[in-house]
Amino acid sequence: MSKSDTVLKINILVAPLNWGLGHATRCIPIIQALLELGFNPIIASDGMALILLQKEFPKLKCLELPSYNIEYPEKESDFKFKMLQNIPGVVDAMLAEKKLVKKWVSEYNLKGIISDSRFGAYSKKVPSVFITHQLNVLSGNTSWLTGKVQRLIIKKFDECWIPDSEAKPNLSGKLGHLKNPSDSVKYLGPLSRMVKKKVPQKYNLMVLLSGPEPQRSLLEEILTSELKSYTGNIIFVRGVVQEERTIVKVDNCTYYNFMTSEELEQKINESDLVICRSGYTTIMDLAKLQKKALLIPTPGQYEQEYLAKRLHKKEMLPFAKQENFSISDLEKVENFNGIPEIKEEVNWKQLFCLFEGE
Structure with missing residues (x-):
């Protein structure tokens, strides 16, 4: 043998x-x-x-x-x-x-x-x-x-x-x-399941939600309301894993309840900018894909708040507090360098x- x-x-x-x-x-x-x-x-x-x-x-x-x-x-x-x-x-x-x-x-x-x-x-x-x-x-x-x-x-x-x-x-x-x-x-x-690819940019903004309830739903409500005035093309991944995958298009925003790793990798690569939590796994993915993002830490979660503040201080990625989020916060991203890739x-x-x- x-x-x-x-x-x-x-x-x-x-x-x-x-x-x-x-x-x-x-x-x-x-x-x-x-x-x-x-x-x-x-x-x-x-x-x-x-x-x-x-x-x-x-x-x-x-x-x-x-x-x-x-x-x-x-x-x-x-x-x-x-x-x-x-x-x-x-x-x-x-x-x-x-x-x-x-x-x-x-x-x-x-x-x-x-x-x-x-x-x-x-x-x-x-x-x-x-x-x-x-x-x-x-x-x-x-x-x-x-x-x-x-x-x-x-x-x-x-x-x-x-x-x-x-x-x-x-x-x-x-x-x-x-x-x-x-x-x-x-x-x-x-560690990241993602691979950086050179692909045409199809989406101006990607929203990537995850995390435990009720904070996931609270942030979804805030973002859905604020992004109504956003004129670019949006792809919105709600982070709700269910037996059946759903896709709903409302005006300039396409909502997915979840995506497989392969699909998520493709869509992030095709997006100019990401809004997401400052969870550690998400940060590893952003570093691997070299994507600029606006971070919104889960309220009260010390780990996510620390990571968001640390990246902000190092001028890599900006963050916004969930309760104060405004569409204008996206303008901050241009002044930050993104996370350097660690090979x-x-x-x-x-x-x-x-x-x-x-």
Whole structure:
């Protein structure tokens, strides 16, 4: 039996968190790399993240994990209180998740686990990896505590993969970098499912929504109202993954409920300007595609606010607050340089040796 035949039997569980779509989408290049190197990825998630990955990889086995059911407040001032309210539900889901994963290790003969921010998706019996861009978790005056808790959770895993560059320039700043990281921390370089293409520009503006409710819907309402006075050609991706894809054209704006990775890549490449959240996965995609954008961080989400302010300060991308957004904010973009491309190739073969016992 050849080595390639042996590798084909190596089952790896890939389990992204269902919180917006960023965790799922940045797992797409990981799943593709596993397939290219002869591994057999098994996908595990819940909600829209699971539906998205099922559509991207219809031939792969998909399993459902318990939902963390993280709820967002409507008011920014209620964010921290709401996150505290979420903790008991997250702990319950994490314990149920851990129990399921333990069962799957045996049932599916798993040889490794890659968890993107799912705290209970690990096993002492097989190599387990935690993916995050946050070694420091920002939470205002309690950041010291949330960062410490995050790092304690990471210690349960064999390795921690950071989708960013270790040295400067990097995209995550203090979120993904410690003064003295442990040996288990490995920097992959930015991860993106996108490829930059030279194509004719068809759209003046692309709106790319994602993230948990109710903030996704609130921003959609604001943008739909404000963009009525915009005269250019708009493509509007609502970020709602459903069984059926819908396309609705209203005047100069074409609305999609969601797009596949291939289609999204094409449409972003064909757009002059993007309006989007300042989620980390989106920022990695913008860097890869070299697109200028206006960022609108999710209100109260410290991580997105930090990333938006950091890019603004470095004169890369401007941002606007959701509650104050005006169509005139788009004029700011001309004065910013965009994110410089970070060309760093991931050595997947070396990383995946962890699962081969080499």
